Amino acid sequence: MTYCVGMMLDRGLVLMSDTRTNSGVDNISVFRKMYHWQVPGERMIAIMTAGNLATTQHVISQLEERTKAPADRHNCLLEAPTMFQVASLVGKLLAETIHEREHFNGEEGQGRFTASIIVAGQIKGMEPRLFMIYPEGNFIEASYDTPFFQIGETKYGRPIILRGYDRTMSFEDAVKLLMVSFDSTLKANLSVGLPLDLLVIEKDRFEPLHARRITAADPYFQQISSGWGEALKRAFYSLPDYSFEE
Amino acid sequence: MTYCVGMMLDRGLVLMSDTRTNSGVDNISVFRKMYHWQVPGERMIAIMTAGNLATTQHVISQLEERTKAPADRHNCLLEAPTMFQVASLVGKLLAETIHEREHFNGEEGQGRFTASIIVAGQIKGMEPRLFMIYPEGNFIEASYDTPFFQIGETKYGRPIILRGYDRTMSFEDAVKLLMVSFDSTLKANLSVGLPLDLLVIEKDRFEPLHARRITAADPYFQQISSGWGEALKRAFYSLPDYSFEE
Numbered sequence: 001m002t003y004c005v006g007m008m009l010d011r012g013l014v015l016m017s018d019t020r021t022n023s024g025v026d027n028i029s030v031f032r033k034m035y036h037w038q039v040p041g042e043r044m045i046a047i048m049t050a051g052n053l054a055t056t057q058h059v060i061s062q063l064e065e066r067t068k069a070p071a072d073r074h075n076c077l078l079e080a081p082t083m084f085q086v087a088s089l090v091g092k093l094l095a096e097t098i099h100e101r102e103h104f105n106g107e108e109g110q111g112r113f114t115a116s117i118i119v120a121g122q123i124k125g126m127e128p129r130l131f132m133i134y135p136e137g138n139f140i141e142a143s144y145d146t147p148f149f150q151i152g153e154t155k156y157g158r159p160i161i162l163r164g165y166d167r168t169m170s171f172e173d174a175v176k177l178l179m180v181s182f183d184s185t186l187k188a189n190l191s192v193g194l195p196l197d198l199l200v201i202e203k204d205r206f207e208p209l210h211a212r213r214i215t216a217a218d219p220y221f222q223q224i225s226s227g228w229g230e231a232l233k234r235a236f237y238s239l240p241d242y243s244f245e246e
Numbered sequence: 247m248t249y250c251v252g253m254m255l256d257r258g259l260v261l262m263s264d265t266r267t268n269s270g271v272d273n274i275s276v277f278r279k280m281y282h283w284q285v286p287g288e289r290m291i292a293i294m295t296a297g298n299l300a301t302t303q304h305v306i307s308q309l310e311e312r313t314k315a316p317a318d319r320h321n322c323l324l325e326a327p328t329m330f331q332v333a334s335l336v337g338k339l340l341a342e343t344i345h346e347r348e349h350f351n352g353e354e355g356q357g358r359f360t361a362s363i364i365v366a367g368q369i370k371g372m373e374p375r376l377f378m379i380y381p382e383g384n385f386i387e388a389s390y391d392t393p394f395f396q397i398g399e400t401k402y403g404r405p406i407i408l409r410g411y412d413r414t415m416s417f418e419d420a421v422k423l424l425m426v427s428f429d430s431t432l433k434a435n436l437s438v439g440l441p442l443d444l445l446v447i448e449k450d451r452f453e454p455l456h457a458r459r460i461t462a463a464d465p466y467f468q469q470i471s472s473g474w475g476e477a478l479k480r481a482f483y484s485l486p487d488y489s490f491e492e
Binding site for chain 2: 155156158159160162163164171172173175176177179180184187188200209210220223224227228229231232233234235236238239240241242243244
């Protein structure tokens with residue numbers, strides 16, 4: 001499993017992903033699921049992936065044209081004229097990769113190679129955009145009615161985002177909100193694991209405002225993880241008490 | 247879908263279930279999923295069900311021997327000498343009901359008639375017990391390492407129970423905790439719906455301490471539902487702020 005969230009704010013985009021992959025609980029590894037590319041002053045594009053790791057790595061390699069010698073490569077993400085075309089391209093590559101592998105493996109390949117992708121970014125002269133790409137290659141775009149997308153293990157960490165999100169919030173608060181959401185998920189599902197990758201894309205900046213890896217030793221994450229339990233209990237006890245009297 | 251929780255406390259057992267059944271989002275109904283039986287002064291037994299409604303209603307009917315004329319019926323739950331035997335009996339009826347229906351429908355019946363059951367209760371001279379019964383008829387029992395069971399849509403409402411549960415808590419606090427857990431689930435999954443059924447089984451009482459239906463108009467539930475969002479926000483803002491400085 002995996003947990004990734006992409007969130008749209010008035011001031012830009014915030015992305016967080018875990019790094020655990022597993023093939024059974026007895027076989028876990030750390031792999032990056034967040035990738036980003038930039039043309040300073042012109043575009044900033046990020047991708048997060050969930051699902052079959054061979055599928056998603058294949059899509060990323062195709063985007064970067066790793067079949068060619070380094071000198072001959074053109075990253076097509078850096079040439080697409082709009083974010084809509086970026087999403088279309090990623091969707092096409094994802095659907096083709098899954099289809100090819102399933103087709104090759106016949107009936108027993110059905111559903112085994114599936115994956116989903118979040119695409120986020122901005123190209124100069126246009127607004128920041130956030131898309132969720134389905135395994136079939138089609139996609140949806142976030143709006144302020146539904147301003148965030150989650151992929152992978154989405155349920156444990158969803159209630160706090162639904163309650164805490166505000167489009168005007170600061171990047172710092174958005175990072176805190178995502179850390180709480182990830183902490184709830186990490187505590188409930190072994191197949192989501194530290195470290196986390198964090199990327200903050202400020203509107204019209206066209207390079208990462210902030211990009212880092214959050215490990216288990218991160219003092220701020222530790223504060224959130226231990227503090228949230230206490231804060232939740234205080235919140236719980238601040239609510240009016242139930243009474244058995246009607 | 248469904249959401250039911252059974253929780254073991256030092257002072258007894260607390261059970262809550264929703265009442266929504268659906269066959270597609272365009273076909274929803276209200277059905278009771280919580281049942282209880284008592285022999286005053288001797289035993290108090292409760293069951294909550296998730297899964298195929300025809301399956302679970304059939305199990306309940308079998309337990310109450312509804313195939314017979316009312317005068318000839320013996321509720322075998324009221325005759326089993328221990329809670330372990332109650333759980334075994336429910337497991338046997340559940341597995342047989344599912345197996346029979348799947349077998350009758352051949353390959354296309356596989357998995358369509360499945361269900362899970364929580365059994366809770368106490369028989370005089372023994373401790374209160376809490377079991378989760380699988381569709382295969384086998385079952386597990388709660389202990390103070392894992393003091394609650396959830397069936398149905400378990401994920402949205404799990405983090406708050408993990409953080410808020412304490413075996414020494416009052417029944418009133420446990421009801422509040424379950425209401426918060428149900429509220430988070432109701433807000434995230436349309437297939438879990440009001441009203442809720444609540445049952446509190448006090449140790450050595452052998453009749454319900456408290457049993458009622460909580461509707462959308464319930465003033466306490468409304469207070470929890472609206473207050474929890476604000477309390478969560480206060481909890482969130484009480485945590486230390488993230489800083490982009492390393």
